[in-house]
Amino acid sequence: MNYYLLMAGKIILIFIIAAAGLRCLYLLARCRKKFMTANILHAMRPSQVHGKGVLFLIALFFLFFSGIVVSETSRQNASLHIALTYPEASQGLNPNGSRYNMSNILSDEVLKAAIEFGGFENLTVDELRSSLDLVPVQGSAKAGEESGELVSTQFELTFSNNRKTKNLSGREVVFAVGYAYRNWFIGEYSPNYDVLNISFDDIQSYDYPDLKSYFSNAIQIICNLSSSFHQKDATFQSPSTGESFYSINSKAWDINNTGLENLSSFIMANGLSENRSDYLSRLRYEYTNLCNDYRSTIQAYDVRIEAVQKYDNDMATVVYIPTYDTDNTFYMSKTKIGIDHFSADADLLSNNASTILASILDGRYLLQQLEETSTSTDSAIKAEEMIAVLKEEILSLSDVLKKTIFDYVTLSSNGYISLTEPANSWLFKYGLTVAFGAAFFAFAYFGRAFGRLSEKSVERKAGENHE
Amino acid sequence: MHKFAKAGKWIGVGIGLLALVYIILYSLGRFRFEVTFYQIESDKTDERIRIVGLADLHNWTFGKDNRDLIGRIQTLEPDLILIAGDMVVAGNDDISVAVSLCQNLAEIAPVYYSFGNHENEMVYGSDMLVEFLDEQAAEIGTDEYGTLDFDRIEMIDSRLPEQLKKVGVTILNNGAASVNVKGQQVDIAGVDNLSGGYFPYSYHMIETFLTEDQQNLKLIIAHRPLIPYAGIVYQEELRYDMLLCGHKHGGIIRIPGLGGMFSSGGDYWHWFTGYDSGMIPNEQGNVVISRGLGNSNPLPRINNVPELVVIDIF
Numbered sequence: 001m002n003y004y005l006l007m008a009g010k011i012i013l014i015f016i017i018a019a020a021g022l023r024c025l026y027l028l029a030r031c032r033k034k035f036m037t038a039n040i041l042h043a044m045r046p047s048q049v050h051g052k053g054v055l056f057l058i059a060l061f062f063l064f065f066s067g068i069v070v071s072e073t074s075r076q077n078a079s080l081h082i083a084l085t086y087p088e089a090s091q092g093l094n095p096n097g098s099r100y101n102m103s104n105i106l107s108d109e110v111l112k113a114a115i116e117f118g119g120f121e122n123l124t125v126d127e128l129r130s131s132l133d134l135v136p137v138q139g140s141a142k143a144g145e146e147s148g149e150l151v152s153t154q155f156e157l158t159f160s161n162n163r164k165t166k167n168l169s170g171r172e173v174v175f176a177v178g179y180a181y182r183n184w185f186i187g188e189y190s191p192n193y194d195v196l197n198i199s200f201d202d203i204q205s206y207d208y209p210d211l212k213s214y215f216s217n218a219i220q221i222i223c224n225l226s227s228s229f230h231q232k233d234a235t236f237q238s239p240s241t242g243e244s245f246y247s248i249n250s251k252a253w254d255i256n257n258t259g260l261e262n263l264s265s266f267i268m269a270n271g272l273s274e275n276r277s278d279y280l281s282r283l284r285y286e287y288t289n290l291c292n293d294y295r296s297t298i299q300a301y302d303v304r305i306e307a308v309q310k311y312d313n314d315m316a317t318v319v320y321i322p323t324y325d326t327d328n329t330f331y332m333s334k335t336k337i338g339i340d341h342f343s344a345d346a347d348l349l350s351n352n353a354s355t356i357l358a359s360i361l362d363g364r365y366l367l368q369q370l371e372e373t374s375t376s377t378d379s380a381i382k383a384e385e386m387i388a389v390l391k392e393e394i395l396s397l398s399d400v401l402k403k404t405i406f407d408y409v410t411l412s413s414n415g416y417i418s419l420t421e422p423a424n425s426w427l428f429k430y431g432l433t434v435a436f437g438a439a440f441f442a443f444a445y446f447g448r449a450f451g452r453l454s455e456k457s458v459e460r461k462a463g464e465n466h467e
Numbered sequence: 468m469h470k471f472a473k474a475g476k477w478i479g480v481g482i483g484l485l486a487l488v489y490i491i492l493y494s495l496g497r498f499r500f501e502v503t504f505y506q507i508e509s510d511k512t513d514e515r516i517r518i519v520g521l522a523d524l525h526n527w528t529f530g531k532d533n534r535d536l537i538g539r540i541q542t543l544e545p546d547l548i549l550i551a552g553d554m555v556v557a558g559n560d561d562i563s564v565a566v567s568l569c570q571n572l573a574e575i576a577p578v579y580y581s582f583g584n585h586e587n588e589m590v591y592g593s594d595m596l597v598e599f600l601d602e603q604a605a606e607i608g609t610d611e612y613g614t615l616d617f618d619r620i621e622m623i624d625s626r627l628p629e630q631l632k633k634v635g636v637t638i639l640n641n642g643a644a645s646v647n648v649k650g651q652q653v654d655i656a657g658v659d660n661l662s663g664g665y666f667p668y669s670y671h672m673i674e675t676f677l678t679e680d681q682q683n684l685k686l687i688i689a690h691r692p693l694i695p696y697a698g699i700v701y702q703e704e705l706r707y708d709m710l711l712c713g714h715k716h717g718g719i720i721r722i723p724g725l726g727g728m729f730s731s732g733g734d735y736w737h738w739f740t741g742y743d744s745g746m747i748p749n750e751q752g753n754v755v756i757s758r759g760l761g762n763s764n765p766l767p768r769i770n771n772v773p774e775l776v777v778i779d780i781f
Contacts, residue, residue: 057481061488071770072495119502119539119542169501169502171503175504176504179504179779183515406510429723
């Protein structure tokens with residue numbers, strides 16, 4: 001309904017009630033001066049009031065009119081409950097652990113999105129904000145687990161039409177704001193697993209020997225993501241995939257340790273390479289660097305060992321000092337001296353050297369295979385088949401993980417935010433209508449009663465004067 | 468005589484007041500509409516896909532040539548427009564409102580239209596009662612699974628489907644189509660018959676539709692809510708993303724706390740049947756029942772503003 005038409009309706013409604021009420025009070029006051037209470041009470045009896053039927057009909061029509069005004073007012077002034085349904089909400093936190101801020105609901109970003117969402121033309125963010133009000137819902141607060149403070153998890157968003165927002169439907173506006181906020185919230189705080197959109201489009205740019213690290217990166221994405229969700233909820237099992245994060249992680253490692261290893265071994269055993277000379281040149285360069293790294297690591301290791309051996313035995317005598325552990329328990333602790341640091345360094349360098357040596361041996365074997373063999377068509381075909389199978393396994397597992405994460409987020413967060421219209425708001429609405437109708441009927445009825453009483457008084461006086 | 472004159476006067480006043488009340492109530496439910504937003508989460512799509520659903524227009528207009536309705540739909544920027552039938556009135560030859568509206572909507576987004584009972588009566592001369600479908604099956608035959616090709620049913624008035632196709636609307640009567648929206652393949656099926664005709668004439672079409680290419684979004688337009696609740700529900704293993712219905716006009720008169728009062732079914736009225744508005748998720752998918760945009764009888768829509776539904780799938 002047009003905003004101004006509704007405003008006129010409200011004014012007429014209030015005017016009629018006010019006028020009827022004032023008339024009733026005026027007549028009552030007049031009657032009080034002239035008549036005793038018993039007379040007034042007698043005049044109010046139904047048998048003394050004429051035209052009750054007409055009054056009732058008029059009151060019915062007024063009831064209908066006020067019902068229209070109240071209904072249209074509530075249609076233009078709507079409310080919405082925005083409830084936070086994820087577990088961290090009761091602690092006043094966002095899903096990522098940061099502090100929750102309810103003012104984001106009316107932020108520029110959200111309101112702009114709401115205007116776009118609802119397709120509201122010629123409406124600015126400020127105009128929309130001027131018509132919105134946001135308060136925590138009474139009784140929705142929950143005690144925070146750690147602090148014990150009451151934290152609101154439900155908010156009431158109310159839209160009141162004004163001259164700027166004029167003919168907008170309140171219900172449309174509050175739902176548009178609610179959904180815009182929900183979309184913004186999910187975008188900000190729900191887990192982002194776009195990394196699972198694994199694509200092997202660029203695989204052709206990789207030579208066969210490089211495929212191990214190429215696929216290993218893709219598998220690592222699945223392993224890391226499944227592992228991180230496993231830490232959040234180790235027992236979760238997806239209803240749609242039947243998998244847990246642990247099972248997906250295991251499957252990813254299986255692919256890595258069998259399918260990928262088999263492919264890598266096959267490539268090395270057959271010396272497969274598409275651009276053999278370039279690849280050989282690169283491998284030799286890397287091999288030389290590895291050998292240099294190994295030599296420098298071993299030398300560094302030897303230096304530390306020599307330093308440890310040169311340490312004076314007296315200097316190495318253990319000295320104990322008193323201290324407290326993490327449980328605040330007193331104990332005697334050994335001090336660290338130079339020999340300890342040298343030993344630790346030597347240990348680390350020894351491990352590094354072992355790793356480098358393993359890479360050197362692999363590289364030497366690969367160089368040997370590439371130099372001694374040539375790529376055959378059969379081995380290339382077989383390798384492509386193995387690559388296709390591996391790709392399919394990785395993509396399939398990635399899809400399973402996506403669905404599992406989707407189910408986890410959906411079930412654990414309960415959608416993050418739920419939007420509901422206030423319950424029983426219609427009770428108040430129609431109660432108000434009945435109250436208006438009843439008030440009008442009461443004023444009209446009593447006004448008629450008192451008016452009739454006054455008329456009788458005037459008639460009697462006129463009669464007496466005549467006599 | 469005086470008494471009769473007085474009585475007559477009061478009857479006249481009463482009738483006048485009732486007429487005034489009717490005019491006010493009818494006007495409030497006639498010349499405006501509101502948009503109801505729904506959101507459905509799906510792991511099939513990364514981008515938001517917006518669907519605008521219309522139903523039960525019954526030749527009503529909002530603004531000259533429905534410009535208010537078209538303008539509002541335009542500002543909502545839908546990716547798809549689904550029409551759940553009953554845009555015309557059976558027994559009324561006028562199809563210009565529906566055709567003109569569809570022509571304008573087709574310029575905004577792809578439009579998919581599934582017939583309702585009024586279109587069926589206008590075009591085929593009968594609603595899709597099981598007796599009528601049995602006759603047609605005997606005449607034109609069905610495929611090996613019992614699916615009836617509605618496009619082969621003889622039409623008594625082909626103007627509506629012809630003109631709709633001419634303006635670019637895809638009609639789905641017991642059939643399906645597929646469209647790519649923002650890189651996501653969306654499959655849409657349309658089905659309308661009374662539940663007695665669903666088995667055997669439509670069930671296999673729906674089964675095939677929902678079991679093939681399950682990575683695609685699956686949308687169904689079914690004019691009557693009978694289809695999901697007395698048809699597809701018996702195919703327990705099937706899943707859909709969204710099913711759009713209309714037909715019930717929101718129950719015409721909505722009583723707070725009780726819902727819609729009326730629902731027509733055949734030759735008689737039902738009372739407070741429920742399933743007349745809102746989004747009702749179930750195990751198989753999300754059913755969206757539109758309160759519709761119009762009415763086919765003189766009853767005023769009370770507390771039941773005409774509704775345009777917007778469903779965002781993301």
